Amino acid sequence: MSAFVSLHNVNHAYGAGTALAVENLSIEVGEGEFAAVVGPSGCGKSTLMKLATGLQFPQSGSVTVAGDRVTKPVKIAGMAFQAPTLLPWRSTLENLLLPLEIVEPHRSEMRRRKVEFAARAKNLLASVGLRDQGDKFPWELSGGMQQRASLCRALIHEPKLLMLDEPFGALDAFTREELWCVIRDLQAARKITVILVTHDLREAVFLADRVFVMSSRPGRVIVERKIELPRPRDLEVTFTPEFQDIVHELRAHIVKARQ
Numbered sequence: 001m002s003a004f005v006s007l008h009n010v011n012h013a014y015g016a017g018t019a020l021a022v023e024n025l026s027i028e029v030g031e032g033e034f035a036a037v038v039g040p041s042g043c044g045k046s047t048l049m050k051l052a053t054g055l056q057f058p059q060s061g062s063v064t065v066a067g068d069r070v071t072k073p074v075k076i077a078g079m080a081f082q083a084p085t086l087l088p089w090r091s092t093l094e095n096l097l098l099p100l101e102i103v104e105p106h107r108s109e110m111r112r113r114k115v116e117f118a119a120r121a122k123n124l125l126a127s128v129g130l131r132d133q134g135d136k137f138p139w140e141l142s143g144g145m146q147q148r149a150s151l152c153r154a155l156i157h158e159p160k161l162l163m164l165d166e167p168f169g170a171l172d173a174f175t176r177e178e179l180w181c182v183i184r185d186l187q188a189a190r191k192i193t194v195i196l197v198t199h200d201l202r203e204a205v206f207l208a209d210r211v212f213v214m215s216s217r218p219g220r221v222i223v224e225r226k227i228e229l230p231r232p233r234d235l236e237v238t239f240t241p242e243f244q245d246i247v248h249e250l251r252a253h254i255v256k257a258r259q
């Protein structure tokens with residue numbers, strides 16, 4: 001599998017003279033692969049996401065996405081975070097359309113293609129179980145529904161790369177597991193490359209093809225674990241000894257990394 005996202009020997013600090021957030025960080029994620037990144041708190045997981053999407057630039061080392069060196073925000077990436085960050089004065093549908101109103105080339109096509117874009121947004125909402133919810137305001141939706149809408153917003157410009165930074169962290173366990181299945185199905189249907197940052201090792205093992213474990217700050221990848229559980233995976237797999245063994249193995253790596 002050729003590398004779609006590649007960070008090579010990356011060093012990054014947030015300010016001159018401040019301690020490195022990541023040091024000698026190298027990671028390669030293949031096209032269509034589902035990667036999960038886990039590690040101790042503050043180890044640089046979000047920094048990795050910012051570097052891969054061109055929101056931060058490293059002091060040294062290289063970052064490439066889809067064969068291009070990253071020198072500006074990466075347009076083929078969609079992002080979703082722990083907080084859904086939907087604008088309360090816009091309907092859910094209007095929130096989904098927001099990236100298209102801002103980012104070129106969609107921005108200049110917005111007027112001409114508005115009907116098509118709105119249909120795309122409605123299809124996306126339907127695909128995550130929010131059919132006919134587009135006219136509601138975010139505050140009329142539950143936390144889980146808002147997070148589904150935020151996922152749709154990340155996908156509205158049909159990105160080739162989806163970056164998820166703790167997207168389910170604020171949800172209860174049942175809603176979170178429901179959303180794992182939503183993500184699993186979206187990725188299978190669209191074959192996009194996904195990088196998921198999470199503290200939840202079960203989430204990482206359930207969803208990912210490979211899990212990367214980072215060291216404590218300054219972060220670098222210390223373990224790469226291929227997850228060979230057959231797909232499609234359903235939630236039953238999380239109760240199998242094979243699944244739980246992998247979770248325990250990863251937990252042991254993180255305990256060691258924290259020491």
Ligand SMILES: Nc1ncnc2c1ncn2[C@@H]1O[C@H](COP(=O)(O)OP(=O)(O)OP(=O)(O)O)[C@@H](O)[C@H]1O
Nearest residue numbers: 014015021039040041042043044045046047048217
């Ligand atoms: N904007 C910033 N300015 C200065 N330092 C920062 C900034 N963002 C992150 N850092 C520092 O860089 C290090 C890595 O932060 P980062 O957010 O990438 O870690 P993380 O692994 O995502 O953390 P967590 O698991 O707690 O969410 C941390 O020690 C943090 O304090």
